[in-house]
Amino acid sequence: MSFTARSQEEMAKAIAKDIPEGWYVNLGIGQPTQIANFLPTDKDFFLHSENGLLGMGPAPIEIEEDEDLINAGKQYVTLLRGGSYFHHADSFAMMRGGHIDLCVLGAYQVAENGDLANWSTGKKGAIPAVGGAMDLAVGAKKVYVMMTHQTRKGDPKIVKNLTFPVTGLKCIDRIYTEYATIDVTPDGLKVIDMVEGMTIDDLQAMTEAPIKLG
Amino acid sequence: MSFTARSQEEMAKAIAKDIPEGWYVNLGIGQPTQIANFLPTDKDFFLHSENGLLGMGPAPIEIEEDEDLINAGKQYVTLLRGGSYFHHADSFAMMRGGHIDLCVLGAYQVAENGDLANWSTGKKGAIPAVGGAMDLAVGAKKVYVMMTHQTRKGDPKIVKNLTFPVTGLKCIDRIYTEYATIDVTPDGLKVIDMVEGMTIDDLQAMTEAPIKLG
Amino acid sequence: MIDKTSQSLQQAISHIKDGDTVMIGGFGNAGQPSQLIDALIEHGAKNLTIISNNAGNGYHGLAALLKAGQVDKMICSFPRQSDSYVFDELYLAGKIELELVPQGNLACRIQAAGSGLGAIFTPTGYGTLLAEDKETREIDGKNYVLEYPLKANVALIKAYKGDRWGNLVYRKTGRNFGPIMAMAADLTIAQVNETVLLGDLDPEHIITPGIFVQHVVEV
Amino acid sequence: MIDKTSQSLQQAISHIKDGDTVMIGGFGNAGQPSQLIDALIEHGAKNLTIISNNAGNGYHGLAALLKAGQVDKMICSFPRQSDSYVFDELYLAGKIELELVPQGNLACRIQAAGSGLGAIFTPTGYGTLLAEDKETREIDGKNYVLEYPLKANVALIKAYKGDRWGNLVYRKTGRNFGPIMAMAADLTIAQVNETVLLGDLDPEHIITPGIFVQHVVEV
Numbered sequence: 025m026s027f028t029a030r031s032q033e034e035m036a037k038a039i040a041k042d043i044p045e046g047w048y049v050n051l052g053i054g055q056p057t058q059i060a061n062f063l064p065t066d067k068d069f070f071l072h073s074e075n076g077l078l079g080m081g082p083a084p085i086e087i088e089e090d091e092d093l094i095n096a097g098k099q100y101v102t103l104l105r106g107g108s109y110f111h112h113a114d115s116f117a118m119m120r121g122g123h124i125d126l127c128v129l130g131a132y133q134v135a136e137n138g139d140l141a142n143w144s145t146g147k148k149g150a151i152p153a154v155g156g157a158m159d160l161a162v163g164a165k166k167v168y169v170m171m172t173h174q175t176r177k178g179d180p181k182i183v184k185n186l187t188f189p190v191t192g193l194k195c196i197d198r199i200y201t202e203y204a205t206i207d208v209t210p211d212g213l214k215v216i217d218m219v220e221g222m223t224i225d226d227l228q229a230m231t232e233a234p235i236k237l238g
Numbered sequence: 239m240s241f242t243a244r245s246q247e248e249m250a251k252a253i254a255k256d257i258p259e260g261w262y263v264n265l266g267i268g269q270p271t272q273i274a275n276f277l278p279t280d281k282d283f284f285l286h287s288e289n290g291l292l293g294m295g296p297a298p299i300e301i302e303e304d305e306d307l308i309n310a311g312k313q314y315v316t317l318l319r320g321g322s323y324f325h326h327a328d329s330f331a332m333m334r335g336g337h338i339d340l341c342v343l344g345a346y347q348v349a350e351n352g353d354l355a356n357w358s359t360g361k362k363g364a365i366p367a368v369g370g371a372m373d374l375a376v377g378a379k380k381v382y383v384m385m386t387h388q389t390r391k392g393d394p395k396i397v398k399n400l401t402f403p404v405t406g407l408k409c410i411d412r413i414y415t416e417y418a419t420i421d422v423t424p425d426g427l428k429v430i431d432m433v434e435g436m437t438i439d440d441l442q443a444m445t446e447a448p449i450k451l452g
Numbered sequence: 453m454i455d456k457t458s459q460s461l462q463q464a465i466s467h468i469k470d471g472d473t474v475m476i477g478g479f480g481n482a483g484q485p486s487q488l489i490d491a492l493i494e495h496g497a498k499n500l501t502i503i504s505n506n507a508g509n510g511y512h513g514l515a516a517l518l519k520a521g522q523v524d525k526m527i528c529s530f531p532r533q534s535d536s537y538v539f540d541e542l543y544l545a546g547k548i549e550l551e552l553v554p555q556g557n558l559a560c561r562i563q564a565a566g567s568g569l570g571a572i573f574t575p576t577g578y579g580t581l582l583a584e585d586k587e588t589r590e591i592d593g594k595n596y597v598l599e600y601p602l603k604a605n606v607a608l609i610k611a612y613k614g615d616r617w618g619n620l621v622y623r624k625t626g627r628n629f630g631p632i633m634a635m636a637a638d639l640t641i642a643q644v645n646e647t648v649l650l651g652d653l654d655p656e657h658i659i660t661p662g663i664f665v666q667h668v669v670e671v
Numbered sequence: 672m673i674d675k676t677s678q679s680l681q682q683a684i685s686h687i688k689d690g691d692t693v694m695i696g697g698f699g700n701a702g703q704p705s706q707l708i709d710a711l712i713e714h715g716a717k718n719l720t721i722i723s724n725n726a727g728n729g730y731h732g733l734a735a736l737l738k739a740g741q742v743d744k745m746i747c748s749f750p751r752q753s754d755s756y757v758f759d760e761l762y763l764a765g766k767i768e769l770e771l772v773p774q775g776n777l778a779c780r781i782q783a784a785g786s787g788l789g790a791i792f793t794p795t796g797y798g799t800l801l802a803e804d805k806e807t808r809e810i811d812g813k814n815y816v817l818e819y820p821l822k823a824n825v826a827l828i829k830a831y832k833g834d835r836w837g838n839l840v841y842r843k844t845g846r847n848f849g850p851i852m853a854m855a856a857d858l859t860i861a862q863v864n865e866t867v868l869l870g871d872l873d874p875e876h877i878i879t880p881g882i883f884v885q886h887v888v889e890v
Contacts, residue, residue, distance in 0.1 A: 046454045048663050068454040068617070070663065074774065075698045076844050078661050079617070091700050092845040098699040105651030106617040108658040109843055111850040111878070112698075113567075113782040116775035120568030120794060121635060123663050144800075151762055152771050153751035159775030159795045163568060193798040193814075260673045262882050282673035282836070284882065288555065289479045290625045292880050293836070305481050306626040312480040319870030320836040322877040323624055325631040325659070326479075327563040327786075330556035334575055334787030335854060337882050358581075365543055366552050367532035373556030373576045377787060407579040407595075560786065567779065570792035570808065570815035589789065591819070596789035600810070621875065656840065657876045 027221035029202035035170060037062045038217070039128060039200055047125040048072055048118075050160060053097040056128040056170050072124055074156045076115045079107025096156065116156070119163035127164035129157070131171045131196075132188045133181050136233035138196040138208040140169065141188035161192030173201035173230050180232040182206070182213065203227060207238055214238025241435035243416035249384060251276045252431070253342060253414055261339040262286055262332075264374060267311040270342040270384050286338055288370045290329045293321025310370065330370070333377035341378035343371070345385045345410075346402045347395050350447035352410040352422040354383065355402035375406030387415035387444050394446035396420070396427065417441060421452055428452030455616040457647050457668045461491040464641045464667040468497045468606050475562070475602075475633040476504040476514060477609035483626035485610040485643045487671040489513045492522070492608070499524050503562070503602055505555065505629060507531035507539035518542055527602065529555040552582060557599055559632060565601035566635025566664075574599050607637030611660070614644040614670075618662030619653050627659065634664035641667040675837040676866050676887045680710040683860045683886040687716045687825050694781070694821075694852040695723040695733060696828035702845035704829040704862045706890040708732045711741070711827070718743050722781070722821055724774065724848060726750035726758035737761055746821065748774040771801060776818055778851060784820035785854025785883075793818050826856035830879070833863040833889075837881030838872050846878065853883040860886040 030038070032055060040062035043049060048070045051057050060082070063069045071080040073095040080095060081102035089100040103109075118124055133141040143157040144150070161167060174180055182199060199206045204227055205217035213235045218227060224237055244252070246269060254276035257263060262284045265271050274296070277283045285294040287309040294309060295316035303314040317323075332338055347355040357371040358364070375381060388394055396413060413420045418441055419431035427449045432441060438451055458464050465488060468474060474492070478484030493516055500523050507526050508515030515538040517523060526548060531539050542548040553561070554576045564572050573596035577583040587598040609630040612623035620642055622630055634640040642660075647670045677683050684707060687693060693711070697703030712735055719742050726745050727734030734757040736742060745767060750758050761767040772780070773795045783791050792815035796802040806817040828849040831842035839861055841849055853859040861879075866889045 070617070072663070073844075075701070076847050078663055079655075090843065092702070092843040094699055094701050094844055103655055103843075106615060106619060106653075106662070108619060108653075108655045108661040109841075109846055110661060112774075112778040112847050113851045114661075116778045117563075117567035117635060118661075118663055120775050120779075121566045122568060123566075123635070149763070151751040151755075151759055152769075153749045154771055154773050154801065155749040156774040158773040158799060158801070162794045162797070163775070190799045284836070286882070287625075289482070290628050292882055293874075304624065306483070306624040308480055308482050308625055317624075317874055320834060320838060320872075320881070322838060322872075322874045322880040323622075323627055324880060325627050326555075326559040326629050327632045328880075330559045331782075331786035331854060332880075332882055334556050334560075335785045336787060337785075337854070363544070365532040365536075365540055366550075367530045368552055368554050368582065369530040370555040372554040372580060372582070376575045376578070377556070404580045560788070564791075568794055569779070570794065570810040570813065572783075572791050573789035575787055575789065591789040594789065624875075654876075656843075657873075 027219050027226065030219055032058065035200050035202060038205065039168065039170060043069065043126060045069065048123065050074065050119065050124050050127040050164065052127065052129040052160060054130045056130060057097060059128060072118060074115050074119060076110050076112060077103060077107060079104040116159055119159050122163065122165055124164040126166045126168065127160045128168045128170055129160060131169040131181065133183050133186050134169050134196050134199055135183055135186050136213050138194040139186050140191045140196050141186045143191045144189045146189045157191050161195045166197045167195050168198045168200060169196050170200045173203050180230060183232045206235060212236065241433050241440065244433055246272065249414050249416060252419065253382065253384060257283065257340060259283065262337065264288065264333065264338050264341040264378065266341065266343040266374060268344045270344060271311060273342060286332060288329050288333060290324050290326060291317060291321060293318040330373055333373050336377065336379055338378040340380045340382065341374045342382045342384055343374060345383040345395065347397050347400050348383050348410050348413055349397055349400050350427050352408040353400050354405045354410050355400045357405045358403045360403045371405050375409045380411045381409050382412045382414060383410055384414045387417050394444060397446045420449060426450065456618040456666060457616050461487055461669050462494065464669050465491040465495050467639055468492060468495060470497050471499045472497060472605040473501040473503065475604040475607040475637055476502060477629045477633050479505050479625065479628040483610050483628045483630055484513055485608045486513050488608040488641060488643050489517055493517050493520050498522050501525040501527065503527040503604060505529050505558065506533065507536055509533060509535045511538065518548065523548060525549040525551065527551040527553060529553055529558050554582060561599055561602040562632045562636045565603040566632060569601060571598055571600050602636065604637040605639065607633040607640040609633055609640065609642050611642045611644045613646045613648050613653060614642055614668035615648050615650050615653055617650060618665030618668055619658045620660040620665060621653055621657060622659055631660050634660050640665045641669065643669050643671045646670060674835040675881065675885060676835050680706055680888050681713065683888050684710040684714050686858055687711060687714060689716050690718045691716060691824040692720040692722065694823040694826040694856055695721055696848045696852050698724050698844065698847040702829050702847045702849055703732055704827045705732050707827040707860060707862050708736055712736055712739050717741050720744040720746065722746040722823060724748050724777065725752065726755055728752060728754045730757065737767065742767060744768040744770065746770040746772060748772055748777050773801060780818055780821040781851045781855045784822040785851060788820060790817055790819050821855065823856040824858065826852040826859040828852055828859065828861050830861045830863045832865045832867050832872060833861055833887035834867050834869050834872055836869060837884030837887055838877045839879040839884060840872055840876060841878055850879050853879050859884045860888065862888050862890045865889060
């Protein structure tokens, strides 16, 4: 039987569906940002952006773009009624103090014990930049990863041990890829969802770390 | 020749005269509070109270007393135009971060090296309380003491070494008593002012630590 | 729809369990959540550790909570006051434990807990009895004491206005410990003078964002 | 009468000396004190250490300051951006030193400096290259890295409104690093969109009390 990868949009939808109403959520720069588009608008979700706002709303129409109202990805955003502004120390206190329920991040690699690599490819001579990546990895109550299952070259990204520089140790709770949703547990990686037609053997073939059905 | 002690009011006046315009000042609970009454009203002085206000004004008339507007001594106060409110962590950041120019405190004892004792008499069975005393002692750029020269029983309060429990080490810059104003310097205690008719020998007789004219 | 406002003090306070650590806001009467304290007395939770600047005045509020025998330990900066009769009696009788913390360290340790720090080197208290047996370190020629965060299961605070998302503003020096205690507790209950509609609080003026608050009760 | 407002950017900036450490507020363009940076370029102070979240975009603002050769070292969290041409070139040529700091640690270290702490144990960065050779400690089962305060001689920040006592309010996410940098520098210069009369800023809404600000310049 054959299987088809889910689209980025479908991944975003799947993650959005897993977020309970009332959670405080930080969506990392890049792919995770899309998740916001699929949160039901008749319920209250609290989006945090680490540059200093809570209750982030969708992008404004062009004429209402405001240089002073941006998200951590430096995109124009809006603020919902009930939202608030605060300075960077308070904003990272929300993150590092364990007040954010969920953070969804992109990743280069996730190890079977939940170690995360997403800030540096470790290439010699590259110019480093870290931003809030390491804070987001260690601070939230739950940290999910949204990423492609393999690299463009076909190398596995869910690995036994990181080969890229560490962002945070044992910090990832769940991984969403175009093929599957996988929980990181004390007993190893457990597949809780796969695209239709895929078998655990199909998935294991693309995954360096051992996985089992959860 | 004889000499007369200056009154508390005269001490407060003397200290007020030594405060330059524009200084941020915390006046400790008790005697130092009176200093505010002698700061010239045509100049800007910024009074800080560690319970969370800057730009503290005089006591209100009774009808305008507000339970939510008190100073660190829990007395009703007012706020000047340009004043502000903030929480306790920010307030003590002002103090401990070295942003307050001057703090004036009462004291049980000051040692010749500037050690301060003002929070506990060390009596067995007494119920302790410290409040902001230790923060005020170490935080401000300059810390002055306003106190009687001797105890009621006639024991010296300016001593070689503290016998009361320490509030802060080497933290006092200047001492105002009813007889003299004394600077704490690396070269020892230097008398910079005495009441009329008093000699250095008169003052030394009431002072355990060695003093000299500054 | 998320609505953190509650009509019932008792319902809000029902989350407190025997043995909990409870932060109580206020400095003197300013910002003291009196109705929440009364509800806690009615609730009857025992063996509490209370973190608050003072240890009660007269026979009301925190003093009444102590009097009711619900508190095993006080963590505070200024227990002894002219009218701290209840605490004084319990303390002298050895019926209550006291951890005395300089006020700035109290604030800073609470903020550190809310901010996820593991410990802080603070300048206050170095060389004093209150730093006895504590780790110290000289950094850049100045001496510091290592202090640990103060967390709580529940924080009871008083604010001026609040909305259904838990956003709060305070009134004058009633602000004092409210914003930092809200950050440092698993569960924060705020009594407010007025609940307002979502959006009525200007986002620039909100002092405690709703993320730090679980229940808002108008009293 | 104390009046911290100034008509002249150049006069305000003249306090900066060669070799100074200068904090520059802003996250992206929000809250970036562009006119103060331009004045610093005109002023010409050299061998500066700059503490800022980014390391400049395009060829204006902070990028222009780097291009002018005035900066020896950057302390920041996110230097590499799609348009960080100037920094990239200097860095790859070995002409500028970089201390890379996770953004939360950057904020926290700045706040620690402003608050008078000696050092802090922070959870961020543990086990990573950015904590190499740093002291670590396990506290309550969690691992932390010891980080030191970040102070500056001068902070250049942007606010929305300011008064003659130096009180400031900000605008939306332009607030970012302004309030904490103001606390952590010996001298803070704020460019504001508008200077207002003393008393026009509500004491409940002031974000940076004037004690942290030495000069306010309307641009």
